[in-house]
Amino acid sequence: MATYLPRVVDSELVERLSYAGAVVIRGPKWCGKTATALQRAKSVAFMQDPDERANNMAMAEAKPSLLLRGEKPRLIDEWQEAPQLWDAVRFAVDRSDEPGQFMLTGSATPTAQPQHTGTGRFSFLDMRTMSLFESGESTGEVSLGELFGQGDHIPNDETHVEGHSEQDVENLSYLICRGGWPRAITIANENAALKMSRDYLSAIAEEDISRVDGVSRNSQYARLIMQAYARCSATQADMGTVRGNLKTRGSGLSRETVDSYVGALRRLYVIEDVSAWTPSLHARSRITTTPVRFFTDPSIAAAALGASPELLLRDMSTYGLLFENLCVRDLRVYAEPLGGKVLHYRDNTGLEADCVIALDDGRYSLLEVKMSARLVDEGAANLRKLAGKIDASIMGAPSFCAVITPGGYAYRREDGVLVVPITCLRP
Template sequence: MKKYLDRYLDDELDELLEYMGAVLIVGPKWCGKTTTAEQHAKSVIQLQDPTYSKNYLKLADVDPLSLLEGKKPRLIDEWQMAPELWDAVRYSVDESDDDGLYILTGSTVVDDTKINHSGAGRIHRLLMRPMSLYESNESNGKISLMDLFDNPDLNINGITSDLTVPDLIFAMCRGGWPESLNKKTRKQQLMIARSYLNILCEIDTTTIDGVKRNPDKIKSLLKSYSRNISSFTKNTMIIADIQEHHGSMSEATYYDYINVLKQLFVIDEIKAWGPKIRSKTAMRNSSKKNFIDPSIAVAALELTPEQLLYDLDTGGHIFESLCIRDINVYSAQRGGKVLQYHDQDDLEVDCVLVLSNGDYALIEFKLGSREEEDGASNLVKLKDLIIKRKESGDINIPEPKFMAIVNGGKVAYTREDGIKVIPIGCLC
């Protein structure tokens, strides 16, 4: 028996099942949705089961309510294979007026035209990401991100990480795919991300809607996109890069592929934080390129941990993606949203983490310590700008709860300017 590793989503799911009729868990394939859902379900129906799949799909078409019979909560795995089940679940929740009835999982966004009701108030949506370093037992979790919101003066000085830079680079290459942790060798662990990428390009981008797409062109797009991860590179420039290195691709094809990759929870761009700190003409509203897991970029670029160790510029961009994945996981239960700030004066902050209650933190990501001063300077400039605009009455938002630099170092400490320096290997 493989040991189940607890996920942050476990607590969210338990809480939601106490007051929601149904919960939908979405996210990329292989991130652990089904395994986690099974820990909370009392009966299961897997629509992808090759033995019963045809019968299930026929029943879903003629008598969908029959598939909902069973002990509750009942797990309906990959429900999007039979979209009729959505309205059946909604109807069942309405009729029973009870909570904790169904858990649905899905690896693709379903076309809204295939369902009659949004499910609002009855079916709650949870996004599951690949595993964070704390969930995979690599971060020691000695510093809680949420504790810093509750106590910004928390003493972190001297807390140490167990992870080295080579450890982090391997984790970036392997990714947060649970199955990789069950493999015996490092080579086998690294193959999971590459297999995921191949299946994504060869199968998933076609089966999502039945439209045949060119796997080679999708791989070309992913490779060019990966070269620009953690950047504000315009889509027109990525299209030009594809055309230069991999052959022709029209804008229509490019945007179709991008849309499909978003529907498959592969592309996870970082949107701009827009509290109108500067005038509208001075703000940049473009999103930053990002994947839901850093290993996708590594696999698309066909890089190895050894190559990344000698290319720390690329490694730094992929490290940022790793940090964003983890911070998204650690803040999800409190409604955390990872955004970024970038204005036309080129003041840029990697992460503005905003909680559902309006509290927020300013965070920079630096793999090494050489860029620490640059990161600290950006944080202080943005905080000073916020204070100045508050005093002039131009904005009405609180000051950041705290500022931090998350890095690949060994020791946590608080700088004289109040900025927390936190190794990602200490964070939870």
Template sequence: MSDYFPRIADAELADRLRWIGAVLIDGPKGCGKTETASRLAKSVVRLDTDAGARALVGLNPGSLFDQEAPILFDEWQRVPEIWDQVRRHVDDLRQRGLYILTGSATPTDARELHSGAGRIGTLRMRPMSLSESGHSTGEVSLAALMAGEEQRAKRTEVTVPELLERIVIGGWPALLGEDERSARRWLADYLSQIVEVDVPSLGTTRRAPQRLRRALASLGRNVGQPIKLTDLAADIGGEGVRPADETVHAYLDALDRLKLTDDSPSWRPHMRSRTQLREAPTRYFVDPSLGTAALGVGSKDLLADLNAAGFHFEALVVRDLRIYAQPLGGTISTWREVRGRKEVDAIVETPNAWAAFEVKLTGDERVIDDAARRLIDFAAEIDTRRHGTPSALVVVTATGGAGKRADGVHVVPITALGP
């Protein structure tokens, strides 16, 4: 563990263990759940690799709990019965910080499990943000922005081509220090495992690897957009028969259960005008690298198509905003007018504040000026008597320095943003 990179989730897990009996850490395979949990666990039960431990769940489950706490039950979904055993032990012992469960998929029979409310808290983990992987200075704090504080940072040295490489490589701990070529091979194998093994193992769809690959590619092409299910179905069908709506829903459900997608719901605030807003969620993968891997493109391809690159850059920014907002109790939504003429890429809401973010893959002042005007116009439409005034209006860029403009809008490069 000497090469462990500290995670924002470290403090979140420690905090949860102080006030609840057990904590479930869920997230996609390879995002670092086990490593983070192992930092605090005193005992580890690996249910994915230890056949003996799996057998004991049915034969003598009490022996698995006769260890020093906190006990980590890794990949708990392999033996869903452990959930009720953990819940029962928390009830009986009435202590805090007893157990940690990690899982990369919601089990098929999850509906049959008893609720863990009040006994088992949930912590979502994602691949690493730029500040966690060391690619952001973190000089600008999202928490400070949400508190209405002015934030500044020196001009960052990261170039647009380097940022595009970070999109393609992603925030996977296993890829820290790897070059783009190696990362793309790892991600190709990762998606093959998802298509060939993980999705079929959930039992929600019949084995159709080519259709699953087309579904992933369609989500990659439409990242950062509210793609309609009819359009997604047409992409999945290819030149063949379009799949039924139930099949499309099953694919999306499987990807959600594997924690591979991370969509932004539509924000529908009280407004001064009668603007009609979209209700469809905006589609994102849990890490931007999955979108480019599904399309088979690299950083040079993105550099040759900056319009498409802008959407993948937005996915990178939204991933980091989710990670930074989570310790604040924050959520991420998107705001779009029905006809698509007005939109805001991300709305961050915490229990007592909200802020709006526009994302631009540029340092061009004219583009930033236009984005700032759009944010100001958007904020003027919100009924502040019901929602309060925004804590911050922010244009997130790829390059440049960070500061607050004369019109009150913050400009922040993603490589300076942190929790």
């Protein structure tokens, strides 16, 4: 058995099992959901096991409760293969009223709706590919939780950060193209590791995009649409722009076709856009609410574009967009245990923040992502201007403002803005 690499969600899973009857672990295939659940499971049913699949499906149809028998917590892996298991788990949880009975893992959202929502019985845990801290490629010297003051609602104007990362732009180009796939991270051969994201793209295009809802889809169309979406990475491009990218390359697919493919990619957790943050402002400004386009892992975008680490280094514009995708992935992983979401801000004056981390208790931080040290001043000025525009009497002041960079030093500027390499950050 392969060595298990600890994940940020490990402690969160333990906590949720302590109070919820069932925990649903959601995320893209190959991101490590099953391996993480198996660390806590006392028994398991693998719904996609070729030797048992026909028997499991027959049981799910005839008497789903049979699949729930076993020592608790019991893992039902890829439960969406038999959506009726949802209601069976809900009923079993109701009858026992004990926490930590089941874990359900799934790499796709089922199209068939259960009869009951599971409110009050299920806890939902989102899992993503591995962050740089989890893969050992961030020093972890700067804690996101500590930057938020560990529960202190009063922003600390003297926040001190310190750290240094040896990772540079060349290293990051490889990490972007390799991605956070656990198997790729544990492979010693870098060329083999780079092939994982291409294999993932092929699996999605040739199999999963049709299996997710039983609708037959063209693999070539799937590849073209993912490529067009990748060209819009880290932008607020609307779907008309995505279709325009396809048209300029000779693929005039209809709106209905593109929407169908993109919808399937969402259900497979391949794409995960960043929604807009809408704070109260001093000045009147129209906030643009179009989401920013991102893949769950930057390597998917790189594979869709046919980009290698060497090609990214020759195309710094694309590099910058995919680097932002990597930062968003990691910030999502680190914010989740804090009860945080990663959002973005942009208004009609052009003022923006690449990332806003908004916690459930109302605290928030403003972040800009910059590829080079010479752009840090620009990012810091932008953040200060936005912070001054927010109505602090309603929203409170930001817990901190930070410019996220690839590597180098973590420090606090004289203007109070933090500079934090993504390769120094941890939860």
